[in-house]
């Protein structure tokens with residue numbers, strides 16, 4: 001096992017990794033920008049190294065600075081958290097070239113899944129059900145129109161390198177096609193330096209259901225059920241839960257096995273998430289994330305496992321501590337993302353925390369790097385914490401969420417806490433009868449957000 005690992009991240013996820021390392025008797029190295037000298041991850045780690053100025057580009061995204069921090073401290077492995085360099089195949093290659101270990105998948109798996117056309121092609125060949133659409137890329141408006149006529153409208157044109165909703169356009173008729181096609185291609189080019197696009201049948205009212213998978217890199221892989229992450233605003237998840245309120249045990253076992261078998265086939269190592277749209281009882285693969293995700297705690301809650309511990313174990317060449325047979329779901333978990341943002345327009349609201357009180361009690365987990373007197377810097381993501389609740393069933397988890405939100409105090413800045421009090425009062429949230437459009441519609445109706 002590693003003696004010391006470096007955490008190439010900040011905020012709550014850096015704490016998450018440091019905590020797992022400490023429980024395993026592994027030393028931790030935090031890296032930080034000059035804006036984060038007082039950050040909790042720096043305080044909590046065994047050692048820290050300043051790696052650059054506030055701008056992420058020159059600190060948390062600086063590969064040379066992070067490699068140098070490993071060499072200075074003698075850290076043997078790097079955990080990337082999520083975001084930043086977590087899905088950068090080039091980073092993984094450089095880590096290996098320096099005789100260090102990346103705690104995550106191989107550069108090759110990251111590369112394959114990072115390009116959505118190759119990801120879809122790979123998954124299709126592995127027997128994973130995909131959204132009907134083009135075979136590979138589409139090179140011209142004429143070809144796009146031909147496919148549109150065959151498939152029937154609406155269709156969606158997606159940039160193969162796309163992400164966060166960029167490079168994605170819906171065409172509702174042949175007349176729309178030219179504009180949608182050219183816009184998706186231009187957005188792919190300008191945002192990701194890649195103008196390749198593909199086409200899919202547009203699903204109008206699906207849920208976003210993602211399957212958690214985990215592999216040992218030696219042909220063994222398991223699934224840890226699904227998370228329903230349909231409640232999103234502008235492609236940012238807001239509220240996530242597991243198990244999905246619309247998924248039956250039979251459906252879970254079936255799609256779960258399909259995903260686990262696919263990951264076993266490719267010798268996938270570590271944590272991964274296979275994203276699906278779910279509509280009318282069918283799963284349609286859209287993309288795969290080759291990282292630990294923000295919402296992983298809901299899965300940890302219902303399965304009683306530590307996914308970061310398992311990531312570190314398999315990266316060190318040890319076996320996973322779970323098998324498919326001993327992974328059993330217990331109860332229901334919900335996560336809400338707490339952002340330093342001002343409603344109704346979700347404008348970033350950095351600043352000094354004058355008072356912080358975390359909720360507690362049975363079934364409550366607060367993952368946050370906040371503390372009394374901390375100043376949230378303006379340079380990074382506005383996520384300031386995640387409140388995760390667990391209950392014996394969904395109603396208990398919901399009422400526990402309301403109780404915990406009532407205990408939570410974050411003063412000095414604006415946060416999205418009031419949004420969750422309001423959402424808990426909604427029938428659709430109480431029943432779980434929502435889809436990927438429900439939240440944006442609700443925000444428009446109730447907050448005038450558009």
Ligand code: MV4
Pocket residue numbers: 131156164165168200201202203204207208230232235277286287436437
């Ligand atoms: C889709 C879709 C409908 N049909 N693909 C949005 C982000 C990207 N990861 C995939 N996305 C979508 N792909 C087909 N064929 C609808 C969306 C979509 C969406 C998906 C998940 C969660 C929220 C969403 C909000 C708008 C659109």
